[in-house]
Structures are given as structure tokens and as C-alpha cells.
Amino acid sequence: MDWSSVIGLLLALAGVFVGHTLDGGRFASLFQPAAFAIVVVGTAGAVLLQSERRTFLRGMRMLRWVFFPPRGERDKLSREIALWSLSARRDGLLSLEQYMGTKDLYIQKGLRLVVDGIQPDKLRSLLEHEINGYEFTQRQAARIWEAAAGYAPTIGILGAVLGLIHVMENLSDPARLGSGIAVAFVSTVYGVGLANLFFHPVGNKLKAIVADKVAQYEILLEVFHDIATGDHTRVIDERVASLLVRH
Structure with missing residues (x-):
């Protein structure tokens, strides 16, 4: 659990609700199902319209990362790199096949390319392409939340206009004016x-989580390249140091 995200969200909500009550408002006045439906459902529809379905669904699944971010495994990864380096120098590149059981598809591919004896420059090119594909896919998914941030205020204004239309249609019935005005203003909120x-x-x-993962993959690319070229373990140790510097 990322408690900073939880606390940040609670503080943001508390600021709104406490400020509202200090000004004499009531909590109940901020709960308007009609306004919620207009803004949330309308925003979701607009974002889905501009996105591919799989991108939209991937972005929704990524929401859990805000509160349950992917576990940091830099220490574990650094130890694995040390094992790869030692095994490759002592027993040859084919010995790395024993480490291909990892769940990370990028690491699987990198080790397979090394074991298969792919030329280092070609290996670099293939892994760079893999990183670019991963980054593009993940960033596109993360951007649905930026798109939602762009659409929500405008749809809130749309909700306000609809609420005012409701008010104008019921000028002869004062009992129904309050709900229309509430929808109008709460939609904007x-x-x-x-x-x-x-x-x-x-x-x-x-986006920050994706960027951190991409940075790890870029370091791993250099590690696989170093192993494939037979560089000294000291070079790989420096790669590991750069991996841990942001731990």
C-alpha cells in the first residue's frame, strides 16, 4: 500500500469538505447523483471514444498502481545480474538458460538473445525496440487519465447547463428549483x-511509475549487451550501481 497516495487523496477531499462546512455549507449538498452521473459517466464515455478499448481497459487496470505500486525489486535484480555475470564468465553464455524462468518477459527475452548468441549490436537493437514498445503501450494507457482530466471540467459545465435548463423548465414550481440549481453547481464542482x-x-x-520501469529496462539492456560482448564484471558492477542509485 502506498500510504502517501491514500493520505494525499484524503487530504484533498478533506480540504474541500472542511472548507465547504466552514463556509456554512452542508455535506449533503455536495452529494448529487445526477451531477455525478453526468460528469463521471460522460467523462468515461468521452475517454473511451478517443481510445482503443484495450488501451482504455489497460489504463483502468493501472489505477491500482497508484495505491499498490509494483514492488520495487532493484536489490533482487542486482543480485540476479551478479549471478548472470558470474555464470556467463565461469560456465559460458549457455549457462544463463537456467535463469530464464523469470516472470518478466523482457528479462526472458534478453537472456534468450544472449543464450542464442545474437550479435551484441543486433541484441541492443532488438531490446531497444522492446523497450520502446513497452513504453508506448504503457504511456498510452496512462494518458487516459490525462484525457479524463481534460474532459471532466467541460462536462461539468455541460451538467451545469443541463441543471439550469431544468430550473428554467420549472420556474412555475418553486419546489423543484432547488434540485436543478444544485445539479448545476455541483456538476461544476x-x-x-x-x-x-x-x-x-x-x-x-x-507516468512516473512507467518511467521508472523503463529506466530499469534500459540498464538491463546495457547489462545484456555487456554480457554478450564478454565485458569485465567490473563494468557490469557499475551497471548494478546505477540500478541501485534510485532505490
Whole structure:
């Protein structure tokens, strides 16, 4: 659990609700199902319209990373790299086949290319292509939250206009004016609040997580290249040091 994300979200909500009550408002006035449906469902529809379905679903699944980020395994990975280096120098490249049982597909591919004796330059090219594909796919998924942040305020305004239309249609019935005015203003609050207190922060955090993973893969690329070229273990040790520097 990433408690900083939980605390940050709670502080953001607390700031809104406490400020509202200090100004004489009531909690209940901020809970409007109609406004919520307009903003949230409308924003989801707009984002889905601009995105491929699989990209949209991948971005939704990535939301859990905000509160349960992928476990940092830099220490474990550094130990594995040391084993690869030692095994390759002592028993040859074919000995690395025993380490290909990892769940990480990128590491599997890198080890397989080394074991297969692919030329170092070709190996680098293939792994760079793999990194670029991973980064593009993950960033596109993370961007659905940025898109949501862009659409939500405008859809909130749309909800406000719909609420005012409801008010105008019921001017002769004062009992129904309050609900229309509430939808009008709360829709705007939902749109702006969700965009700036949730959608934007989620998008930025997911991009940071993806960037960190890409940085690890780039270091692994250099490690696989070093092993394939038979570089001294000291060179690989420096790679491991750079891997741990952001731990």
C-alpha cells in the first residue's frame, strides 16, 4: 500500500469538505447523483471514444498502481545480474538458460538473445525496440487519465447547463428549483474537482511509475549487451550501481 497516495487523496477531499462546512455549507449538498452521473459517466464515455478499448481497459487496470505500486525489486535484480555475470564468465553464455524462468518477459527475452548468441549490436537493437514498445503501450494507457482530466471540467459545465435548463423548465414550481440549481453547481464542482484532485495526479503518478520501469529496462539492456560482448564484471558492477542509485 502506498500510504502517501491514500493520505494525499484524503487530504484533498478533506480540504474541500472542511472548507465547504466552514463556509456554512452542508455535506449533503455536495452529494448529487445526477451531477455525478453526468460528469463521471460522460467523462468515461468521452475517454473511451478517443481510445482503443484495450488501451482504455489497460489504463483502468493501472489505477491500482497508484495505491499498490509494483514492488520495487532493484536489490533482487542486482543480485540476479551478479549471478548472470558470474555464470556467463565461469560456465559460458549457455549457462544463463537456467535463469530464464523469470516472470518478466523482457528479462526472458534478453537472456534468450544472449543464450542464442545474437550479435551484441543486433541484441541492443532488438531490446531497444522492446523497450520502446513497452513504453508506448504503457504511456498510452496512462494518458487516459490525462484525457479524463481534460474532459471532466467541460462536462461539468455541460451538467451545469443541463441543471439550469431544468430550473428554467420549472420556474412555475418553486419546489423543484432547488434540485436543478444544485445539479448545476455541483456538476461544476465534480468536474473541476475530479480533474485536479484525482485524474491529473493519477495520470502523473502512473507516468512516473512507467518511467521508472523503463529506466530499469534500459540498464538491463546495457547489462545484456555487456554480457554478450564478454565485458569485465567490473563494468557490469557499475551497471548494478546505477540500478541501485534510485532505490
